[in-house]
Amino acid sequence: MEYIAHIRKKDEKIQTVKVHLEEVKDGCEQLGEKIGVRHLAGLAGWLHDLGKNTTLFMEYIQRAVAAQKTGDASQRPRKGSVDHSTAGGRLVYRRYHRKGAKDAEKMAAEWIANCIISHHQGLRDFIDSNKTSPFLKRVDENKEEVIERGYEQAKSTFFMWHSEKELDAYFAKAVEELEWLVAIIVKNELSMITCSLLIKYLFSCLIDADRTNSRQFEEEEEAKPTENFHSFFNRSYNALMRKFGELEQSKDAAKPINRLRREMSLQCDEFAIRPSGIYTLSIPTGGGKTLASLRYALKHALERDKQRIIYIVPYTTIIEQNAQEIRDILNENDMILEHHSNVIEEEDAPENVADAEAYDLHKKKIRLAKDTWDRPIIFTTMVQFLNTFYAKGTRNVRRLHQLSNAVIIFDEVQSVPVKCISLFNAALNFLHIFGRSSLLLCTATQPSLEKVKHRLHLSNENEIISNLDKVGKYFKRLEIKDRITSAGWKAKELADFVLDRMDKVDNILVIMNTKSAVRKLYKELKGRQKSSECDAKIFHLSTNMCAAHRKEVLDNLIEDLKPERKERVICISTQLIEAGVNISFQCVVRSLAGLDSIAQAAGRCNRHGEVAIRQVYIIKSADESLKKLKEIGIGAKQTQRVLDDMKEDPKLYGGELLSKAAMQAYFKYYYAHFEEDMNYRIEKLGGNKQMFDLLDSNLEYAEGYFDKSDEISELINYAALGTAEQHFEAISNSGRAVLVPYGEGKKLIKDLNGDLQAGKLGDLLRKLQPYVVNIQMEVLETLDKQGDISPLLNGEILALTERAYSKIFGVELDGENV
Structure with missing residues (x-):
């Protein structure tokens, strides 16, 4: 009998189970081959839908098709009511996980079986918090x-x-691969979490091969060989070199700062011939790291035959800026994919039917590209990167295999959330040692990830820029001034200081740690404006403003800072301006925070070396409460410690607060306070349970399981893969996204509240993304009590009333951290 895997909707053609299994096996082998797990991945593909070889499943799928044809929903069987994913896992486990088998055979059976039984949801726990084995319940x-x-x-x-x-x-060939993997783990002194990541890689191969084959059958599309992007990388490298040639001919080319940028870019080019590794690129802020890192990536991809280049950045605003900068140089937009929440289709769907079909196909391809990351250059966020390894479900993990044999550039790597540091390090070690990828950590403030407990395995001679301290001195375009007082300055005193500095410069940037402190200083300076004490334009920026609002303010600010405008400007902002905004002020005032944040703030001062030296002042604000901002508060204390060190010995750290030595000392102090927090503490599991341990040895749950079990279990793997996925959230967010009535957002919210035609909701929601603010729950409750929250679409979406959104401050509510 020919059993059925799929029935195509348009013509009811059948794809047999035999054909589907063999084609998915081929796809898995191809993806697994990239890291040497061809047979481990292939076996998962070969047996994943084994359970469709049953009369029960055949009846199920035939009933589903019949119900679809008649439109009779009552006859449609419940989706997933026939279990077809258990059989393949059982076959592997029962056949190969036998008494007397080698540990490698048992381990291979467990890895493959877990991938198979989980391919419609997420990976199962081998041992869970209840001290039971969900994995064994399914397979045996x-x-x-x-x-x-x-x-x-x-x-x-x-x-x-x-x-x-x-x-x-x-x-037997799969077992040989596993033995080879284990030998590498031992040789490189990697932790057991690496086994969990290898399982996730196999799972990624299976999910992608299965979904791709099913889609190709449904759409009558031939399987395509893996695309080779070598010619694109070659064209792109030549285009980039033409851009550098233009820069060398520009009127500012002879400036010392531009000569240094070219020199560091050349070092990136020369370094690119080295083998794959984990390297650092510590270009000083404003040193042109976007183009320099692209030069390394393109040259390295050509030299080492890498499949793609992936940029990982902390914020979506940086993606948009950097992606556009690279698009303008390469002029091949379809080869560059941005994957983040704010990307929307700018154009409306055409009215012409043929054009509309092409438009729908284009949108479908973009959605597919986001799921599969099949473009040669990808821009995505740190959150998306971490989700690919650790988040729940199958959509994120599907693209994990695309991170292998790649050049991966981490922009502003110091922004890794503290709680995720151990998980981040494990992922990078895996990608280098098993994934055969090259990883480049880009920042002026390298965070010493190689010195924490679960360390990052940096390559030998890992820094690309030679003589960093010398470069720092040549690149020096500012000096740090300590104006910290024990009590700190209130808004009135800080305004006095800002206006005093404005007697000597034309523009100042003030960066504070809390939104309420920003707001108080803004109001104080506006009062001085009315009394004619201040003659400057005053700008306000905070995350209480939606993205469209912030962009408009930044655009106006950048325009007013142009020398030909001769405008006097004061900008008061939260730290959102510290990264990804190419802007230069004559003076910067920074409220005491982590030394890395102070360095980022300093990067907005005299950015292009307009004059020899400008000043950056560190102050302490009496208007800030950092009780709820633990990382900022501890960072501020450790910066103060470094400052105190230098007061005792002015020659310490080379006499420079922003030197490499000072930054290393800062991170040493800082990480000492977060040693246990780096392993991702899960409060919902009792406070002391750490995600790193769940994915590593998982000893606490394992010991409890063995104590409860009457029989001696022969499980080799203990990891609680599913539990870890359920609790992972890269950035903890106790708030909720709320639509705000700013600019075009007002009209879009009204449209959302009206009668929507079928198919229009998705497009409308994408257009609304720049008009969203994330509001903490306690603030949301207050706004709701005031009558300032309107529920839309049966409460699925919330919108703010116009009276609660200020054209200056955004969400209008007084209070700390609001």
């Missing part, structure tokens, strides 16, 4: 008659096509 312990009967039927059908000897020989 559940003896329900219907499941056993289906399993036996599926297995006997498979062995009608393939001999037991053929399967055993294939499995």
Whole structure:
């Protein structure tokens, strides 16, 4: 009998289970080959839908198609009501996880079986918080008659096509691969979490190969060989070199700062011939790291035959800026994919039917590209990167295999959330040692990730820029002035200081740690404006403003800072301006924070070396409460400690607060306070449970499981993969996204509240993304009590009333951290 895997909607053509399994096996082998796990991945693909070889599943799928044809929903079987993912996992486990088998055979069976039984949801725990094994319940312990009967039927059908000897020989090759992987783990002194990441890689291969094959059958699309982007990288490298040639001919080319940028860019080019590794690029702020890192990436991709270049950045605003800068140089937009929440289709769907079909196809391709990351240059966020490894479900992990054999550039790497540092380091070690990728950590403030407990394995001679301290001195365009007082300055005193500095410069940037402190200083200076004490334009920036609002303010600010405008300007902002905004002020005032934040703030001062030296002042604000901002508060204390060190010995750290030595000392102090927090503490599991441990040895749950079990379990893997996924959130967010009535957002909110035509909701929601502010729950409750929250679409979406959104401050509510 020919069992059915899929029935195509448009013509009811059947894809048999035999064909689907073999094609998914081929896809998995191709993806697994990239890191040397061809047979481990292939076996998962070969057996993943084994359970469709049953009469029960055939009846299920035929009923589903019949119900679809008639439109009778009552006849449609419940989706997933027939279990087809257990059989393949059972076959692998029961056949190869036998008493007396080698540990490598058992481990291979567990890895493959878990991927198979989980391919419609997420990976199962080997041992969970209840000290039970959800994995074993699926693959061996559940003896329900219907499941056993289906399993036996599926297995006997498979062995009608393939001999037991053929399967055993294939499995033996998978075991050889696993033994090789374990030897590498031991040789490199990696932790057991690496095994969990290898399972996730196999899972990624299976998910992508399965989804791709199913889509290709449905759309009658031929399987395509892996695209080679070598010619694109070659064209792009030549285009970039033409850009550098233009810069060398520009009127400002002879400026010392531009000569240094060219020199560092050349060092990136020369370094690119080195083998794959984990390297650092510590170009000083304003040193042109975007183009320099691209030069390294393109040259390295050509030299080492890498498949793609991936930029990982902390904020979506940086993606948009950097991606556009690179697009303008390469002029091949379709080869560059931005993957983040704010990307929307700018154009409306055409009215012409043929054009509209092409538009829909284009949108579909973009959505698919986001799921598969199949472009040669990808821009995405740190959140998306971490989600690919650790978040729940199958959509994120699907693209994990695309991170192998790649050049991955981490922009502003010091922005890794503290709680995720151990997980981040484990992911990078995996990508280098097993994924055969090259990883470049870009920042002026390298965070010493190689010196924490679960350390990053940096390559030998890892820094690209030679003589960093010398470069720092040549690049010096500002001096740091300590104006910290023990009590700190209130808004009135700080305004006095700002206006005093304005007697000597034309523009100042003030960066504060809390939104309320920013607001108080803004109001104080506006009062001085009215009394004619201040003659400057005053700008306000904070995350209480939606993205469209902030962009408009920044655009106006950048325009007013142009020398030909001769405007006097004061900008008061939260730290959102510290990264990704190419802007230069004559003076910067920074409220005491982490030394890395102070360095980023300093990067907005005299950015292009307009004059020899400008001043950056560190102050302490009495209007800030950092009780709820633990990382900022501890960072401020450790910066103060470095400052105190230098007061005792002015020659310490080379006498420079922003030197490499000072930054290393700062991170040493800072990380000492977060040693346990770096492993991702999960409060919902009792406070002391750490995600790193769940994915590593998981000893606490394992010991509890063995104490409870009457029989001796022969499980090799203990990791709580599913539990870890359920609790992972790269950036903890206790707030909720709320639409705000700013600019075009007012009209769009009204449209959303009206009668929507079918198919218009998705487009409208994408257009509304720049008009969203994330509001903390306690603030949201206050706004709701005031009558300033309007529920839309049956409460699924919330919108703010116009009276609660200020054209200056954004969300209008007094209070700390609001």
